[in-house]
Amino acid sequence: MDNDSQCMARLLASAVHDLRNVLAVIRESAGLAQDLTALAMRQEQAAPDPQRLAGVLGEAQQSVIRGAALADAMDYVAQAARAEDNAPGPCDMTRVCRFFCLLAARQARAVQMRLESGEAAEPVWANVPPLALFGLLLDVLDLCASVGGQVTLRFTAQRHHREEGIVVDVPDGSNRELVLAALAGNPRLESLRPGWKAALMPWREAEPRFFLSFSSVADA
Amino acid sequence: MTKEDIKILLVDDEKQFVDTLAERLAMRGFEARVAYDGPTALEAVTQPTDVIVLDLRMPGMDGFEVLRSVKKSNPQVQVIILTGHGGDAEEQTAYRMGAYNFLRKPMDIDELLNSIRMAYRDKLENAMVAVSLAEGGDFEAAREVLSEKDVLEGHDKS
Numbered sequence: 173m174d175n176d177s178q179c180m181a182r183l184l185a186s187a188v189h190d191l192r193n194v195l196a197v198i199r200e201s202a203g204l205a206q207d208l209t210a211l212a213m214r215q216e217q218a219a220p221d222p223q224r225l226a227g228v229l230g231e232a233q234q235s236v237i238r239g240a241a242l243a244d245a246m247d248y249v250a251q252a253a254r255a256e257d258n259a260p261g262p263c264d265m266t267r268v269c270r271f272f273c274l275l276a277a278r279q280a281r282a283v284q285m286r287l288e289s290g291e292a293a294e295p296v297w298a299n300v301p302p303l304a305l306f307g308l309l310l311d312v313l314d315l316c317a318s319v320g321g322q323v324t325l326r327f328t329a330q331r332h333h334r335e336e337g338i339v340v341d342v343p344d345g346s347n348r349e350l351v352l353a354a355l356a357g358n359p360r361l362e363s364l365r366p367g368w369k370a371a372l373m374p375w376r377e378a379e380p381r382f383f384l385s386f387s388s389v390a391d392a
Numbered sequence: 393m394t395k396e397d398i399k400i401l402l403v404d405d406e407k408q409f410v411d412t413l414a415e416r417l418a419m420r421g422f423e424a425r426v427a428y429d430g431p432t433a434l435e436a437v438t439q440p441t442d443v444i445v446l447d448l449r450m451p452g453m454d455g456f457e458v459l460r461s462v463k464k465s466n467p468q469v470q471v472i473i474l475t476g477h478g479g480d481a482e483e484q485t486a487y488r489m490g491a492y493n494f495l496r497k498p499m500d501i502d503e504l505l506n507s508i509r510m511a512y513r514d515k516l517e518n519a520m521v522a523v524s525l526a527e528g529g530d531f532e533a534a535r536e537v538l539s540e541k542d543v544l545e546g547h548d549k550s
Contacts, residue, residue: 185477189449192476193406196497200412203501207419231408281405284451 179307180249183272186279187242193278194239201232245271252302265296265305265329269338272309272327280313283321287313290328290339298336300368300386305338308370308384312340312355319354322347330383332375337385340372352380398512399440400424403433403458404447404474409497413445416501422508430458437462441469443492443511445504448475448482456485463490467539468518470511474499 205228208220219225248271252263266289273287280287309327316325323345330339340355342348356374370386400417402424404410414424424445427433430453433444444462448455459471473486476497483494492511495504518537525534 189477192497193409196476196499197406197409197412199498200409200416200501204412204416207416211419228412231412235408278449281451282449282454 175307176253176303179303179310180253182279182310183249183275183306184246186277187246187275190278191239191242194235194242197235198232198239201228201235204228205232241274245274248302249275249306252306262297262299263302263305265298265300265336265338266292268302268305269309269327269329272306275306276310276313280317280321280325283317285313285316285321285345286324288324288326288343290326290341292329294331296329296331296336298386299388300336304368304386308386309338312372312384315354316342316351319350320347321351323351325351332383332385335385335387337383339375339381340384341381355382356380398422398508399442400508401427401433401436401441401444403427403430403444403450403455405429405450406447413501413504417505420501420505422505429453430455433458434461434465437466437469441466442515443508444469444471445474445508446471446491448473448486449477456489459486459489459491468515470515472504472507472511474504 205220205225208225208228212218212220248267269289273289277287312327313325316323323342326339326341326343328339328341330337332339342351342355345351355372367389368386369389370384372382372384375381375383400422402410402414402417403426405428407428410426410428414426417424425436425439427436429450433446434453437444444458446455446458450458455473455475459473462469462471467490470492471490472493472495473483473491474495474497475482478494478496486494492514493507495507522534522537525531525537
């Protein structure tokens, strides 16, 4: 299996697992609303406790929103895979970061990691295949998981010295120092396809951060 | 036997899901305790427990680790896997490790209740078989029925 297919398989498996949980919450919330209504009827009340019912339906609504966001992210992956039959067009890296955090959330949670996508100050577009970007972010996640996880990992699309990339930082977590050391250890990022190269460079400003940049070998 | 006799433990890191499920079970007369992670579940099993409904993918200690540990320390406890991450390989592994049933989310609550009832009935039957074997003097066989030794040994070999 090539890198792109492997990356898609992992992200979709993680997202489908989350989607099943979302559906389970919706099913149980709707079931509880039914149960409360049936109970009220048995007790000859006009309606179930409105506050309780509103709470239950609110939970179902929240889950629908979470499910819709997951569906958007999965659709994006599917479209990216189709588009890459042709030349990759410009890609909105803020969206890539946001969708990656959604798709990989379950996988990250298994190693007690939380993923966040940061807000970019301006739109960041780059001529890079989105699937290759997803693969790189998975590499970063795997690297952090390999030293124990248990941190929050934030990805923010950014332009730095006319170069588009993704800022990686670790705002908190009990294992933060170890994860920062692993990121600083000049890790090899292996998910890029032939013809592309990537680098994860320390970028020290207010706190230790890293800048993930990538470019086509032809541009070098 | 009344419905309330079954001591159920629900284990899932999806708090909203497991709390709602516990509430729905309670409305049907089944009191269930909940645990949101593996270590808490193992602590809860030190209290009398008949049936565990267990998620597989959880942060820290996953469901397989919990299953293995429960089957070692309390082999008579029945474990039903309820997961959103259910491939054929996971299902086979779970059965090999002694799970009673393997259900996928989202499931119908009546299907789950049915499985809980059957698991509990099997547990009682095992206990009765063990008692009659012990009364007949076959203590080794009685111990094997209670410990489901064959299942565990089968797994260890694989």
